[in-house]
Amino acid sequence: MTARALIIGAPRSGSGKTSITIGLLRAFARRGVKVRGIKTGPDYIDPGFHEAATHLPGLNLDSWAMAPDLLRHLARKQAEDAELILIESAMGLFDGIVGEPNRSGAASDLARLFGLPTLLVLDVSGQSQTAAVIAYGFAHYDPAVRIAACILNRAGSERHKKLSGEAIEAIGLPVVGTILRDPTLILPERHLGLVQANEHPEMDAHIERLADAMEASLDLDAIFAAAKPFDIPPGAPEKALPPPGHRIALAHDAAFTFLYPHLIRGWREAGAELVPFSPLADEVPSSDCDICWLPGGYPELHAGKLAAAGHFKAGLTRFAETKPVHGECGGYMVLGETLEDADGVTHAMTGLLSHRTSFARRKMNLGYRQAKLCADSPIGRAGETARGHEFHYASVVSPGTDEPLATIADGTGKEIGPSGGRRGLVSGTFFHAIARS
Known part of the structure; x- marks a missing residue:
């Protein structure tokens, strides 16, 4: 057809x-x-x-x-x-x-x-x-x-x-x-x-x-x-982001929702299995998964509930001792030490990375990004470049002491500087990866 x-x-x-x-x-x-x-x-x-x-x-x-x-x-x-x-x-x-x-x-x-x-x-x-x-x-x-x-x-x-x-x-x-x-x-x-x-x-x-x-x-x-x-020539998936693991524990609930459909489809077509869990329901990533992915979403609207999800926070910490954990945008905010909500109330997050973020001190960040990776990560290998974007109002109020995940430039190649953080097997960034450069 x-x-x-x-x-x-x-x-x-x-x-x-x-x-x-x-x-x-x-x-x-x-x-x-x-x-x-x-x-x-x-x-x-x-x-x-x-x-x-x-x-x-x-x-x-x-x-x-x-x-x-x-x-x-x-x-x-x-x-x-x-x-x-x-x-x-x-x-x-x-x-x-x-x-x-x-x-x-x-x-x-x-x-x-x-x-x-x-x-x-x-x-x-x-x-x-x-x-x-x-x-x-x-x-x-x-x-x-x-x-x-x-x-x-x-x-x-x-x-x-x-x-x-x-x-x-x-x-x-x-x-x-x-x-x-x-x-x-x-x-x-x-x-x-x-x-x-x-x-x-x-x-x-x-x-x-x-x-x-x-x-x-x-x-x-x-x-x-x-x-x-719609009769177009065949393409090729070589520039697609490969699945970050064979079994991917995927945070999925009202706080974690922003994952591109083409990534989900591409990972599954490459043989990966996505295993959803809900941090808001105080669930933990399954121990038989080989990576945990925290996508973007609206953690600032659920910061109190996430802060109180002790089972989730302890389980994610145990998971990160032996297996990679990666967070994008909202997921990155949850990997930090604290998140200040729109009312100015500060909530303790997982502390797997050392940065602190705030939604009360809002600053719009919007645009294409080219991210050159500083080390191997679930997004790609050290030295590789991924293309994607940032879109968030939260700000980093304390950058922490972790090594940066990537150095980023805007869509025209203008350098912006270091982005995200990495510590042990944990990595995160406000940058949403879409495809390989």
């Missing part, structure tokens, strides 16, 4: 791409279409919404962090046994960093690499005919990125819908539907973005409302027809 595929892009974040993508995924699934979602850029939250809408695993594709061969490999895997792939753009369609051609992180890179058309979502609130100027710019900015059609979002009235739509169609771009302004369709948010799909108490009912809105407002047949057969 050859899937059809389409990129859903917009001029900026906040245009409604995620709600529209989720609604379309469910609407097509209702029709019996085998549909799957992909999110561009370093976003581990939206694939959970795609999975909630389709009941099939989501995927991230990041053109900066992932080499083209890895992008093709992962995309073909996602398209197996699918009829339609909807690829949701991060930020604006052309938003990325300056670097190698088609390695900017922008969704437009995938449009060129895969030869896919784009469905442009335009938030027309506060404008009407001017929307046609924006659409015209997108249609002519890059001949290699074809705009197939437009969706108008947040129109205020039928008259508003008519004025905007007719102006866009007059420049030769079809409009496949208009969604009227409806605050009930907005997804809830928190400090790292959207509240995750598995935390929303009525997520399935919300997705159903989104699908109802898409069916009522959009021409699904025209959208399916705009998608192009």
Whole structure:
């Protein structure tokens, strides 16, 4: 089966791409279409919404962090046994960093690499005919990125819908539907973005409302027809991060949730077994595992409960005496000595590393990272470079005395300095690894 595929892009974040993508995924699934979602850029939250809408695993594709061969490999895997792939753009369609051609992180890179058309979502609130100027710019900015059609979002009235739509169609771009302004369709948010799909108490009912809105407002047949057969050359997984062990004890609960779907799939396909446990439930990593991985998440929201999880803390300490333990972002915070929550209350963490972090003293850290490893670790060998990103508001209030795990640079190669820590078999960093450089 050859899937059809389409990129859903917009001029900026906040245009409604995620709600529209989720609604379309469910609407097509209702029709019996085998549909799957992909999110561009370093976003581990939206694939959970795609999975909630389709009941099939989501995927991230990041053109900066992932080499083209890895992008093709992962995309073909996602398209197996699918009829339609909807690829949701991060930020604006052309938003990325300056670097190698088609390695900017922008969704437009995938449009060129895969030869896919784009469905442009335009938030027309506060404008009407001017929307046609924006659409015209997108249609002519890059001949290699074809705009197939437009969706108008947040129109205020039928008259508003008519004025905007007719102006866009007059420049030769079809409009496949208009969604009227409806605050009930907005997804809830928190400090790292959207509240995750598995935390929303009525997520399935919300997705159903989104699908109802898409069916009522959009021409699904025209959208399916705009998608192009997804016939891309085979790729290769050589630049994927290899599994850090054969049996991986994986912290997994409301405090530890941020692990990329492509890592989970790749590790399993390489023969690794993931053995989940819950620190919030005071569980310990299984002693028959050969590594423990603490992913990112929201430990700052559960710091008191984690501090009181004595069984977990003692068990992790025993595990670390003979086997590697690695923490990313939130996991790194839990490996430190203390974590100060948003209310300024300091909680004792595991103390396996010597740094101290604070969420009360917030500082946004966001961007691509190139991490050259100072020693062998679960991310890779000493001297190797991994590509990934940082996205957190917590700050290090005491760096501790551990050796750094890596030296990092931003996406353009500008040096930032040492990152993370390592002591014995324990390592951690705020850096989320995505792929090998």
